[in-house]
Every structure is written in structure tokens, then in C-alpha cells.
Amino acid sequence: MAASTETGVESSTRTDRGAGTALGQKARPRQEATAPYQRLADEDRGTGGESLSDFLGYFSIGLGLAEVLAPTAIARLIGVKHPNDRNRTLLRLLGLREISSGVAILSNQQPKKSVMSRVAGDALDLALLGATLANSENDRGRTLFATANVLAVTALDVMASKTLARQPETVANEQMDEGIIRTKRSITVGRPVDDVYSFWHDFQNLPRFMRHLESVQMTGNGRSHWVAKAPAGKTVEWDAETTDDRINELIAWRSLPGSKVYNAGEVRFARAPGDRGTELRVTLEYDPPFGKFGSKVAMLWREEPGQQVADDLRHFKQVMETGEIVLSDATKRRGPRPAQPDNKPVEL
Amino acid sequence: MKATCWIAPRHMEVRDVPDPTILNHQDCIVKVTSTAICGSDLHLYNGFLPMMEPGDIMGHEFMGEVVEVGPDVKKVAVGDRVVVPFPIACGACGACKAKAYSLCENSNPNAWIAEKMLGHSPSGIFGYSHLTGGFAGGQAEYARVPFADVGPLKVPENLSDEQVLFLSDILPTGYMGAEMCGIKPGDTVAVWGCGPVGQFAIASAYLLGAEKVIGIDRFPYRLQMASEKAGAVTVNYEEVDSVPDVLKDLTAGRGPDHCIDAVGAEGHTHGVQYLHDRAKQMMRMQTDRPIALREAIMSCANGGTVSVIGVYTGLIDKFPMNAVMNRSLTIKTGQCHCQRYMQPLLDRIQRGEIDPTFVITHRLPLADAPRGYDIFNKKLDNCEKVVLKAA
Numbered sequence: 001m002a003a004s005t006e007t008g009v010e011s012s013t014r015t016d017r018g019a020g021t022a023l024g025q026k027a028r029p030r031q032e033a034t035a036p037y038q039r040l041a042d043e044d045r046g047t048g049g050e051s052l053s054d055f056l057g058y059f060s061i062g063l064g065l066a067e068v069l070a071p072t073a074i075a076r077l078i079g080v081k082h083p084n085d086r087n088r089t090l091l092r093l094l095g096l097r098e099i100s101s102g103v104a105i106l107s108n109q110q111p112k113k114s115v116m117s118r119v120a121g122d123a124l125d126l127a128l129l130g131a132t133l134a135n136s137e138n139d140r141g142r143t144l145f146a147t148a149n150v151l152a153v154t155a156l157d158v159m160a161s162k163t164l165a166r167q168p169e170t171v172a173n174e175q176m177d178e179g180i181i182r183t184k185r186s187i188t189v190g191r192p193v194d195d196v197y198s199f200w201h202d203f204q205n206l207p208r209f210m211r212h213l214e215s216v217q218m219t220g221n222g223r224s225h226w227v228a229k230a231p232a233g234k235t236v237e238w239d240a241e242t243t244d245d246r247i248n249e250l251i252a253w254r255s256l257p258g259s260k261v262y263n264a265g266e267v268r269f270a271r272a273p274g275d276r277g278t279e280l281r282v283t284l285e286y287d288p289p290f291g292k293f294g295s296k297v298a299m300l301w302r303e304e305p306g307q308q309v310a311d312d313l314r315h316f317k318q319v320m321e322t323g324e325i326v327l328s329d330a331t332k333r334r335g336p337r338p339a340q341p342d343n344k345p346v347e348l
Numbered sequence: 349m350k351a352t353c354w355i356a357p358r359h360m361e362v363r364d365v366p367d368p369t370i371l372n373h374q375d376c377i378v379k380v381t382s383t384a385i386c387g388s389d390l391h392l393y394n395g396f397l398p399m400m401e402p403g404d405i406m407g408h409e410f411m412g413e414v415v416e417v418g419p420d421v422k423k424v425a426v427g428d429r430v431v432v433p434f435p436i437a438c439g440a441c442g443a444c445k446a447k448a449y450s451l452c453e454n455s456n457p458n459a460w461i462a463e464k465m466l467g468h469s470p471s472g473i474f475g476y477s478h479l480t481g482g483f484a485g486g487q488a489e490y491a492r493v494p495f496a497d498v499g500p501l502k503v504p505e506n507l508s509d510e511q512v513l514f515l516s517d518i519l520p521t522g523y524m525g526a527e528m529c530g531i532k533p534g535d536t537v538a539v540w541g542c543g544p545v546g547q548f549a550i551a552s553a554y555l556l557g558a559e560k561v562i563g564i565d566r567f568p569y570r571l572q573m574a575s576e577k578a579g580a581v582t583v584n585y586e587e588v589d590s591v592p593d594v595l596k597d598l599t600a601g602r603g604p605d606h607c608i609d610a611v612g613a614e615g616h617t618h619g620v621q622y623l624h625d626r627a628k629q630m631m632r633m634q635t636d637r638p639i640a641l642r643e644a645i646m647s648c649a650n651g652g653t654v655s656v657i658g659v660y661t662g663l664i665d666k667f668p669m670n671a672v673m674n675r676s677l678t679i680k681t682g683q684c685h686c687q688r689y690m691q692p693l694l695d696r697i698q699r700g701e702i703d704p705t706f707v708i709t710h711r712l713p714l715a716d717a718p719r720g721y722d723i724f725n726k727k728l729d730n731c732e733k734v735v736l737k738a739a
Contacts (some may be wrong), residue, residue, distance in 0.1 A: 086568075261389050277442075278443060300678045314459060322374070322440050322495075323373065326438070326454055327372055328457050330458075330481070330484075331458060338353070338403030338585060339401065339403075340405050340484050341367060341368040341369060341484060347372065
């Protein structure tokens with residue numbers, strides 16, 4: 001696939017439909033570039049530095065919320081015996097700083113700078129703790145304990161910023177800064193390539209296994225109109241064009257320039273070895289709502305981008321092999337629920 | 349309807365819940381007549397398997413009458429009396445076509461979770477945590493059964509519920525445990541665990557031509573059953589210094605040709621090894637106590653087979669891989685591909701070659717399911733197998 005064979009940064013201005021795929025071209029007037037490198041091909045396949053920085057991001061938000069919402073308790077925790085309004089206001093301000101650096105870390109594909117802002121914040125925290133320690137009225141044991149904790153977190157912050165600094169500053173990284181998610185998934189379907197290609201080729205079938213789609217209509221001339229579900233019962237609509245179509249081999253599409261939603265996809269079909277049917281490889285590129293921070297928040301509810309494509313493909317396999325998506329009592333609606341019948345309708 | 353619900357570890361309740369409905373076109377609804385508590389249900393009961401939600405309906409061994417069928421069901425009809433196998437299998441994927449039903453690629457709606465924990469996902473299973481799909485189980489008055497044409501087996505009226513109920517799990521499981529050994533005439537087979545699956549593994553090993561089968565347990569009543577009903581030579585591991593030494597004696601130094609682990613994750617032994625494993629388990633450094641498995645590996649004759657049908661739920665520690673590799677042992681495992689064995693075993697039951705009813709020690713109404721769990725878990729009252737009568 002394009003993503004796994006291109007290893008360098010290469011500026012692409014391809015316009016001929018035969019040579020490239022939708023993913024090689026850019027639908028939006030962003031910086032012209034192909035996304036190089038497997039490391040970035042899968043947004044959800046993080047490096048060690050990213051997961052540590054993610055942890056620090058969540059940690060920042062948690063600590064910040066505690067400081068903003070319960071400054072008195074936090075003040076006592078760090079050894080201030082009689083917290084006054086000034087202490088509380090200071091802690092609330094520190095809390096806001098924590099939250100903003102947490103959000104910055106999580107919403108940024110290159111959180112190096114944000115993590116470095118955490119290091120600076122740690123220095124400020126340590127200075128204030130030093131001042132607390134100097135006041136003999138306070139509980140020195142607690143303050144020393146808090147200081148030790150801040151030192152430990154500082155070490156993590158320095159470590160994270162060093163790990164992140166080792167990441168190459170590729171063009172794709174810059175693209176990630178713009179919030180585009182690119183994900184690749186594959187599955188084997190026990191049906192002949194002909195059947196699998198034909199089913200997918202009719203985009204109107206896609207909502208049968210892509211649960212975020214409400215409908216896709218073919219509007220002629222290789223164009224299609226897509227309607228996707230959005231939160232609070234709303235929908236998002238856009239038009240797409242088929243950019244490449246080779247029988248039993250590949251289908252590629254992308255949203256038309258100027259669409260509200262950026263979305264490009266490519267699916268490749270190949271005969272699986274033996275009588276195993278068809279190997280299907282999908283690459284999707286899209287703008288998640290609210291950028292990377294949105295996708296991080298969504299992950300808390302299992303809406304991790306790669307996972308959604310994986311679910312869609314598994315549902316595709318179920319539809320192709322058994323005729324429909326397989327349901328259980330616990331999974332017929334979203335969210336945790338017991339394996340027990342209820343009278344609620346199915347909602348995937 | 350009434351259904352046995354998991355509330356918290358060691359806390360079951362029979363609750364009133366809505367009746368099941370057809371969710372997929374190939375579903376049927378079964379009015380349950382008999383259902384049973386399985387040893388593997390105890391892993392859920394004791395909280396060793398993750399991914400349970402309060403209110404989950406338990407039970408994967410059940411049978412009854414078909415009362416409703418979905419629009420795409422062709423072979424099963426309303427009024428049929430059926431036994432339902434515990435793995436849910438679509439019959440259409442690569443695994444099902446290879447008759448590896450417990451590896452069905454389509455029947456676990458939570459496959460994405462299983463993949464994270466196990467690498468790849470096995471099939472869905474009734475009433476067996478959300479890791480295997482979050483399907484409501486059969487310890488209830490009614491149960492929804494997906495893929496009605498693939499799983500449920502019609503049973504003749506001349507056989508009682510008790511004669512055929514165990515085709516749902518433990519009889520095929522014990523049989524598959526013995527079949528995986530590839531028994532040849534003259535072979536000796538040792539079976540760890542004389543619970544119901546162990547009993548059927550012993551009986552099946554004889555059916556498949558074993559010369560001698562040795563049953564290992566610590567409860568005298570279970571060993572007595574293994575000896576009197578299944579024909580095993582028995583070893584009480586609490587009364588001997590070393591099980592491998594006793595097995596060497598019984599085989600004049602060769603060791604059993606094949607060893608079957610019908611114990612799984614919650615093995616016991618006396619002495620330091622048990623305390624060590626239990627401590628690690630409590631500290632979550634390992635989830636399972638692989639005591640029977642270690643003994644089976646160390647005891648097995650060179651070039652022999654270790655067949656694992658006891659259920660494991662997570663990670664194990666101190667696995668003697670050097671013995672496995674250097675002594676050319678074969679390890680075979682699997683949740684039973686029940687659908688593959690039900691008809692042949694039904695035939696054997698009809699021909700009188702095996703009568704599975706001998707393991708039943710307790711018959712309770714469905715309403716007493718929580719008590720059934722308690723006595724089965726604590727091995728009270730010489731409990732071997734609890735059957736719940738739902739209708």
C-alpha cells in the first residue's frame with residue numbers, strides 16, 4: 001500500500017487518477033505531501049513517548065481539576081496548616097495552568113513543547129513548595145512529601161520531553177498537528193473476491209456495516225452523497241467522488257474539495273491463500289471532530305479511530321458471511337450493560 | 349421470566365427480568381427445561397474471570413423446547429426439543445467450516461476486547477462474561493439462541509433431559525480431552541480432576557481404547573465415583589507425597605502416555621507450591637494456579653500428549669517448558685468444539701455405550717440456583733453436578 005511502501009518525505013502534486021489514489025492526493029488546500037512512514041500510518045499505534053505524555057496529560061487535567069475544585073483540601077495535603085483565601089486563589093490559578101498544559105499535551109500530536117511547559121510548571125511548583133517549607137507554621141512532613149512527589153513527576157516530565165524530542169519532525173507529523181487521523185486495518189472475508197468487491201462497490205451497502213453512516217447515495221458520475229450520524233441526533237452530510245476503481249482490486253474515494261468534512265478512503269481486495277476467500281485492506285483518512293483532543297476524549301468511550309474501522313470491518317465480515325451483524329443482549333446498544341434481555345431497541 | 353443473575357463475586361440472585369426476543373434472523377428462543385451449573389461457572393462465581401456486569405444471566409449448559417424462530421431459521425422448528433451447545437457458532441466462517449466451532453470468527457460481538465487480552469478472539473459463549481460476547485445465559489426460564497440451525501441438536505423423546513443435557517458441554521468436553529490424546533491400544537491415560545468433565549474424560553478414554561485410566565483428585569467421593577462409575581484407578585493427591593512418583597510406579601517408570609488437565613485455573617495441592625501460587629494470585633501477579641498442568645507435564649511419558657480442557661483465565665507462572673521441549677511432549681488444548689461431537693455422542697448414548705447421568709448428585713429448582721452455586725463451590729454434601737429444573 002502507498003503508506004507502507006513510501007519511506008521518504010515526498011512532495012506530491014499528482015493529479016492523474018491512474019497513478020495515485022485518493023490518499024496520495026490532498027482534498028483540502030493543506031500542505032501538499034504524501035503521508036510517509038508506517039509509524040504514523042496508524043494513529044492508534046503510539047510510541048512509548050506518546051503514551052507517557054498522554055498519561056502526563058491526563059494527570060495534569062486531574063490534578064488541575066482537584067486544585068480548582070478543592071483548593072482547601074489540596075492546601076492541607078501539601079502541608080499548609082491554615083489555608084487562607086490567597087492560598088486558595090493561588091492554587092486555583094495553578095490548577096488552571098495544569099489543566100491548560102494537560103489539554104495542550106493531549107490535543108497535540110507533537111506534545112514535546114507542551115510537556116516542556118510542564119517542566120517549567122514543575123519548577124514553579126517546587127519554588128512555591130520551598131516557600132511553604134520556609135513558613136514554620138506549616139506541616140513540614142507533608143510539604144516534604146509533596147515536594148518529593150513533584151520531583152518524581154518532574155523526572156517523568158523531563159523523560160517524556162526527551163523521548164518526544166527524538167521523534168522525527170516529518171511532514172506527516174505536521175499534518176497530524178492539523179488533526180487528520182489516518183488509520184489502516186485489514187480482515188479476511190470468506191467469500192470470493194468478486195462478491196466482496198461487488199458488495200463494497202455499491203456504496204449504498206456501506207451503512208449496513210459502518211455504524212456511523214446513516215446513508216450513502218450514488219449520485220452519478222462517480223459521485224456519492226454521504227450522511228453520517230453526529231451527536232445529539234444530528235447528521236453530517238458531504239459529497240464524495242470515486243477517485244480510483246479497479247475491478248476486484250481497489251476502490252478509492254475522497255470528499256469533494258470544500259466539503260464540511262474531510263474524508264478519504266481506499267480499500268484493496270486480494271485473493272486470500274487457499275480457499276480462505278478475500279483479503280481486504282482499508283485505509284481511511286479523516287478529520288475527527290475537535291481534532292486530536294476530541295479523539296482522545298472519544299477513546300474513553302471506545303471511539304478510538306482505528307478501533308472504529310476495525311469494528312466496521314468485523315461487521316462487514318459478519319454481513320458477508322452470515323447476512324447480518326451479530327448481536328448479543330449486552331452489545332445491542334452502546335455503553336456498559338448486563339447480558340440480560342431488555343425491551344429497548346437495537347442501537348449499534 | 350426468572351433468571352440466575354451474577355451480582356458480585358460469590359453473590360448470585362434469581363431475578364425477574366424481561367423475556368428474550370429474536371435479535372438476529374437466525375435466532376430461536378428456547379423455553380428451558382433443564383440447565384446445569386458448570387465448573388467453569390465457578391470461575392465467574394469466584395470472580396476470576398474479568399468482564400462481568402452485575403445482572404449478567406449465567407449458564408451455558410441448557411436444553412428445552414423451541415418456542416419461537418427467526419425468519420431465516422430453516423432446520424429447527426417451534427416445538428422441537430433441543431440441547432444447545434455452549435459455543436455460539438455461525439457455521440459459515442473459516443473456523444466453522446473446519447469444524448472448530450469454539451473458534452467461530454463471527455459470533456463474539458466483543459471480539460475487539462478478546463483480541464486485546466488473548467491476541468485473537470474465540471467464539472461467543474452463552475452466559476460467560478462480556479469477553480465472550482455478553483450473551484445472556486441459559487440458567488433461566490427462556491434463552492435466546494443465535495444460529496439456531498448450527499448449534500441446537502434435536503433429541504429424541506425417548507431419552508430423558510438428564511440423559512442428554514450434558515451434550516451441551518461437559519460430555520463433549522471430556523470426550524474431546526480424550527480424543528486430543530490420540531489414544532492407541534495399550535495406552536495409559538492420567539486425568540487430573542474428577543469433577544464431571546474429568547469423569548467423562550476417564551469414561552471417554554476407555555471408549556477410545558485406553559488400557560488403563562488413572563483419576564487424580566482430593567475428594568474421596570469424587571475418586572469413588574471415578575473408580576466405581578468410570579472405571580479409573582484413583583490417586584488421592586493429598587494422601588501421597590508426589591503424584592508424578594505414584595504415576596511412575598503405576599506405569600513401571602514410563603509415566604502415563606497421555607495426561608489430561610481437567611482442573612484448570614483453580615488447582616490445589618498441598619505444601620509450599622500451593623501457597624506460593626495462591627499468594628501470587630492474590631497479588632494479581634498471576635491469575636491462575638497451574639498446579640495440575642505442571643504435574644501433568646512432569647508426569648507425562650516421553651513423546652506423550654498433554655491435553656488441556658480445564659479452563660484458564662489469564663497468566664500462569666513457572667511453566668516447565670524445558671520438559672515440554674526436551675521430552676517431545678505435545679500440548680493440545682481448546683474450548684470444546686461441541687457441535688462436532690454432539691450427534692456422535694448422542695448416538696453412543698442411544699446405543700447405551702455411555703450413560704452421562706451418573707455424575708448428577710443434586711437436582712434443584714431454578715429458584716435455588718444460588719444455593720446450588722454455594723454447595724458446588726464449597727463441595728458440600730458430596731456435590732459433583734447440580735442440575736437445575738427450570739420447568
